[in-house]
Amino acid sequence: SAQGDGSGSAFVSVLSDFETKTVLRDSAREKNIFIHGKIVDQDAIVILEKTPIRQDNLPEMFQDSRLKLEMKNDIYSTYQLQPPAHLNEIKTTVICPATEKHVKKYLRQETFLVEETGDDYRSITLPYISSQSFSVQWVYNILEKKAEADRIIFEDPDPNTGFVLLPDFKWDQKQLDDLYLIAIVHRRDIKSLRDLRSEHLPLLRNIRKKGEETIQKQYSVRPCKLRVYLHYQPSYYHLHVHFTSLDYEAPGCGVERAHLLSDVIQNLEADSEYYHGRSLSFPLRADDSLLLRFREAGRL
Amino acid sequence: SAQGDGSGSAFVSVLSDFETKTVLRDSAREKNIFIHGKIVDQDAIVILEKTPIRQDNLPEMFQDSRLKLEMKNDIYSTYQLQPPAHLNEIKTTVICPATEKHVKKYLRQETFLVEETGDDYRSITLPYISSQSFSVQWVYNILEKKAEADRIIFEDPDPNTGFVLLPDFKWDQKQLDDLYLIAIVHRRDIKSLRDLRSEHLPLLRNIRKKGEETIQKQYSVRPCKLRVYLHYQPSYYHLHVHFTSLDYEAPGCGVERAHLLSDVIQNLEADSEYYHGRSLSFPLRADDSLLLRFREAGRL
CATH class of the missing domain: 3.30.428.10 (HIT-like)
Structure with a gap:
């Protein structure tokens, strides 16, 4: 199902029906996750990966973000920053229907x-x-x-x-x-x-x-x-x-x-x-x- | 300066005064960026790094995200996903005042x-x-x-x-x-x-x-x-x-x-x-x- 938004782009909701079965692999370093699940009746793999931070977005990000202080020690402080949504998208890949081979390909062994x-x-x-x-x-x-x-x-x-x-x-x-x-x-x-x-x-x-x-x-x-x-x-x-x-x-x-x-x-x-x-x-x-x-x- | 929000958490705007001088280093693989600049009159380093995708956030993320279709080919499709802001924060570290040594530490070098x-x-x-x-x-x-x-x-x-x-x-x-x-x-x-x-x-x-x-x-x-x-x-x-x-x-x-x-x-x-x-x-x-x-x- 598609829905409109103010800017005229088309948003879809294919993933609102996605049921997670298992996480095949994820990387805290690379900020990605590979998930095996179902969309309606079909096996599917969903891959989410955060996008690189782009230099040309920095001015807008610094201007329009919300910052929450986490820790302060001497000259060091850390925050959680919530940037404008359009500057912080997640790259999403869907494979549907997915076969057993796709699942094995992405499954990481501990x-x-x-x-x-x-x-x-x-x-x-x-x-x-x-x-x-x-x-x-x-x-x-x-x-x-x-x-x-x-x-x-x-x-x-x-x-x-x-x-x-x-x-x-x-x-x-x-x-x-x-x-x-x-x-x-x-x-x-x-x-x-x-x-x-x-x-x-x-x-x-x-x-x-x-x-x-x-x-x-x-x-x-x-x-x-x-x-x-x-x-x-x-x-x-x-x-x-x-x-x-x-x-x-x-x-x-x-x-x-x-x-x-x-x-x-x-x-x-x-x-x-x-x-x-x-x-x-x-x-x-x-x-x-x-x-x-x-x-x-x-x-x- | 602090400002209120609906949930009662305190948001601060220390970075709205940040002026970027130069990007010291960034990694498309790790989704981080190290920036040298100034906060008011002081040298500062700001480090932004996207956070890992957490399994326990997936249901909410799939339910409440906006998805924009980018490409569809056979069983493969890719999207840009805009998740709820609180599930997609950027870890931010500020070093201020920063010395020449800090700048050197983060500058990418052979x-x-x-x-x-x-x-x-x-x-x-x-x-x-x-x-x-x-x-x-x-x-x-x-x-x-x-x-x-x-x-x-x-x-x-x-x-x-x-x-x-x-x-x-x-x-x-x-x-x-x-x-x-x-x-x-x-x-x-x-x-x-x-x-x-x-x-x-x-x-x-x-x-x-x-x-x-x-x-x-x-x-x-x-x-x-x-x-x-x-x-x-x-x-x-x-x-x-x-x-x-x-x-x-x-x-x-x-x-x-x-x-x-x-x-x-x-x-x-x-x-x-x-x-x-x-x-x-x-x-x-x-x-x-x-x-x-x-x-x-x-x-x-």
């Missing part, structure tokens, strides 16, 4: 932080990794030039300290802002951070040095503009190192999952068994079977 | 990764911190209950291992998605991570235990849903610990700046001098005077 001791690794995680026999054939294909050979931008062929460097899939290479490369080692006996010992220091130092040199040469990006790190848990169990632009908040660069290569090197220099014995924290999604194993073991 | 050795800390960073005599008076105001006393949600008054826990400014406490609390220690002799030794382990363990317990009790958020960490460099040199929701990508939780409290505790358990001697990496903005010091020392 994550839980697991604190894995060295013993947990050996009694829970390692048996899990072995039992799953995750295929890393696609990694071997790269190392053997059977796939993606043209994407490799650098190779050190040494079987012990060598690696290939290539752009991550997430990077389209069209701009340097979100630069993202991966170094994959030639050795096939290091599953993750957990396997690293001081004997691997020459490998790690080699990756850091030649990776940084190559990126500087190829893209004119200096080492001080790079974030170089490993993931734990990694998404595949063959040792690899991430190189991302420092100005780019790459997914997975949070402290709960990433380990700076420079820290890893220092920790192994001080204690070869650092990653053997230490508790390591990492997030797992609710639907991750490894999480179930930790639950079954009473470790969560 | 960042560079610095790798600070223990010696660099003592010869470059520490003299810099001392020479700047950064005021932490506002922290002492909190610890002495001269300000924000009503915001404290927990206190352990012990002078050695005690701390106060309160919501960070960035969290409006209306939803748990972006939960963000800060533990500020009562001791005034620990500037940062660099000062931590094994003697501080009881303090750190106490913060972790009672911080997590309080958050579980107060907000029903379990420890495995929290990211608990310190910043290095911190934004002020009085030891404090960040508690953020694991599902929330809080600003500053990247591996290049954050240090998980659980890792800090383990590192000090293994080596009291860990943070005294180790190289620590952190990003510095192009206009940070500390970066200049590192440049002058030939360390960048």
